[in-house]
Amino acid sequence: MKTENIVIAVDGPAASGKGTLSRRVASFYGLAYLDTGSLYRGVGWIMLSRGLSPRDVEDAEAAAQAFTLDQLDGADIRTPDVGRAASVVAAMPEVRDALLAFQRDFAAHPPSGLNGTVLDGRDIGTVVCPDATVKLFIDAAVDVRARRRWAELTQRDSSISFEQVLEDIKRRDQRDSSREAAPMKAAQDAHLIDTSELDIDAAFTVVRRAIDKTLMKSAMEG
Ligand code: CDP
Numbered sequence: 001m002k003t004e005n006i007v008i009a010v011d012g013p014a015a016s017g018k019g020t021l022s023r024r025v026a027s028f029y030g031l032a033y034l035d036t037g038s039l040y041r042g043v044g045w046i047m048l049s050r051g052l053s054p055r056d057v058e059d060a061e062a063a064a065q066a067f068t069l070d071q072l073d074g075a076d077i078r079t080p081d082v083g084r085a086a087s088v089v090a091a092m093p094e095v096r097d098a099l100l101a102f103q104r105d106f107a108a109h110p111p112s113g114l115n116g117t118v119l120d121g122r123d124i125g126t127v128v129c130p131d132a133t134v135k136l137f138i139d140a141a142v143d144v145r146a147r148r149r150w151a152e153l154t155q156r157d158s159s160i161s162f163e164q165v166l167e168d169i170k171r172r173d174q175r176d177s178s179r180e181a182a183p184m185k186a187a188q189d190a191h192l193i194d195t196s197e198l199d200i201d202a203a204f205t206v207v208r209r210a211i212d213k214t215l216m217k218s219a220m221e222g
Pocket of ligand 1: 014
């Protein structure tokens with residue numbers, strides 16, 4: 001089986017389960033993990049925390065160019081406001097370009113001792129790592145995703161309503177998939193996995209099967 005610098009690209013919409021699945025995949029196969037959404041959330045958070053408008057392209061580009069993960073120490077980037085700001089700055093080609101090198105560099109140089117990387121996001125299989133060893137597109141029905149995100153968010157803020165979360169996710173799906181720069185879409189060669197009716201263990205079994213099949217095939221070919 002191919003064991004050198006495996007790249008697993010995991011794309012999909014908000015609350016599809018891709019983050020949890022990616023972390024499990026990384027730990028199961030001994031790979032490093034990068035949540036690329038945290039980079040866009042990071043830029044969104046910087047804009048909001050400096051009182052800047054996330055719609056200002058020049059400021060957002062400057063924030064993305066100067067971005068490092070340690071700027072996020074102690075920052076709460078999982079709030080709905082930061083999610084919205086992330087999706088706004090993520091539609092800017094200038095911001096995407098500024099974050100591209102960081103993501104590709106991470107994929108090319110896993111920390112020593114690890115066999116490769118798992119990156120999750122919206123455009124990993126299509127733009128960031130089009131030659132990824134394995135590509136997964138994780139999806140679920142929008143009301144199922146909204147329910148999952150609502151359950152997560154109400155643990156921190158019990159005033160948030162399900163309708164609000166549903167509306168927010170729909171708006172973000174729309175913005176992420178209709179933008180011109182690297183829209184969210186499944187790569188042609190991605191395994192499509194719908195987790196609407198699967199809990200995380202069942203989804204992980206399906207994901208493992210897809211990964212093992214592809215790794216086996218690429219080992220036989222190469
Ligand atoms: O966790 P959730 O799925 O809600 O979102 P996330 O993965 O943290 O991403 C936040 C936002 O960043 C998304 O709505 C996208 O607009 C953007 N994003 C992107 O454009 N490209 C990526 N590779 C990752 C995230």
